Amino acid sequence: MGTQRLVGFSRAWTWAGATVRGTSHEKLGEPRQDSAAAAEIPSHEGSVLALVVCDGAGSASKGDVGSRTACLAAHSIIRSYLNSGNRISQLDRRIGETWLLEIRRQVSAKSQMLGLPIRELATTLTIVMASESHTFILAVGDSPCVIHNGSKWLAPIWPMRGQYANQTFFITQDPIPLWDCAIVESQIDRIAALSDGIDKLVLHDRDREVFAPFFDGIFDGLQSVEGLGRSRQFSHGMTAFLTSKRINDLTDDDKTLIVAARRAKP
Numbered sequence: 001m002g003t004q005r006l007v008g009f010s011r012a013w014t015w016a017g018a019t020v021r022g023t024s025h026e027k028l029g030e031p032r033q034d035s036a037a038a039a040e041i042p043s044h045e046g047s048v049l050a051l052v053v054c055d056g057a058g059s060a061s062k063g064d065v066g067s068r069t070a071c072l073a074a075h076s077i078i079r080s081y082l083n084s085g086n087r088i089s090q091l092d093r094r095i096g097e098t099w100l101l102e103i104r105r106q107v108s109a110k111s112q113m114l115g116l117p118i119r120e121l122a123t124t125l126t127i128v129m130a131s132e133s134h135t136f137i138l139a140v141g142d143s144p145c146v147i148h149n150g151s152k153w154l155a156p157i158w159p160m161r162g163q164y165a166n167q168t169f170f171i172t173q174d175p176i177p178l179w180d181c182a183i184v185e186s187q188i189d190r191i192a193a194l195s196d197g198i199d200k201l202v203l204h205d206r207d208r209e210v211f212a213p214f215f216d217g218i219f220d221g222l223q224s225v226e227g228l229g230r231s232r233q234f235s236h237g238m239t240a241f242l243t244s245k246r247i248n249d250l251t252d253d254d255k256t257l258i259v260a261a262r263r264a265k266p
Helices: 023-028 063-083 093-114 196-202 212-223 232-242
Strands: 013-020 034-043 046-055 125-130 135-140 145-148 180-184 190-194 255-262
Touching (some): 013 046, 013 212, 034 255, 046 063, 063 125, 190 212
Antiparallel strands (some): 046 125, 135 180, 190 255
């Protein structure tokens, strides 16, 4: 289906986000290895919220470049998919795998430009797309997405970790040893996408439960924000929160958090 002009687009979400460098990277003079993107994109099923979070591997010399390249590639693929008239309800594992292969191809091309093996650009990848009736989540690695279905918090795809501590999976591995996708066929009113820098603070691995008070507190604040689209003020507040002593005493890793609340139509 060719690209078609969309009219009558109206926003449906209020969102905010922050990504900060961990204290361990600051001490070593290393760059932040998290990358993230968020946008509300017009489509033939109305407004679609698109979030991408990538976390470059600490063991990779150019994990920051890998995460940034993967993030930009994923966001471009999402826009192209929606601009071509496709719907979230059409997404499945086959399409997800096609996306992963294209994103990895672009990361591989970047590694070749730098004269490095692709493993030096290792990165995780999480994609979230939400329309009025469906939400699609695709994940490689341990950067989770948490959703609220109107009554409770859920993590449709639990962070993927290896046999050893801090071991996970990357889009740069060939073949990717473990990845997953999920489609939620109902309206979601709140979404949070985050990197593994804070997931252990908000997810309980033993019971595979979301620590609801953390997200309830953040979204209570977000609901008080006036207007739709990105709240710069709330985003600045999130940056201050993620760089606070309270959080840095718990984790020295990079930290990314994007939160979005659906608003009733005017």
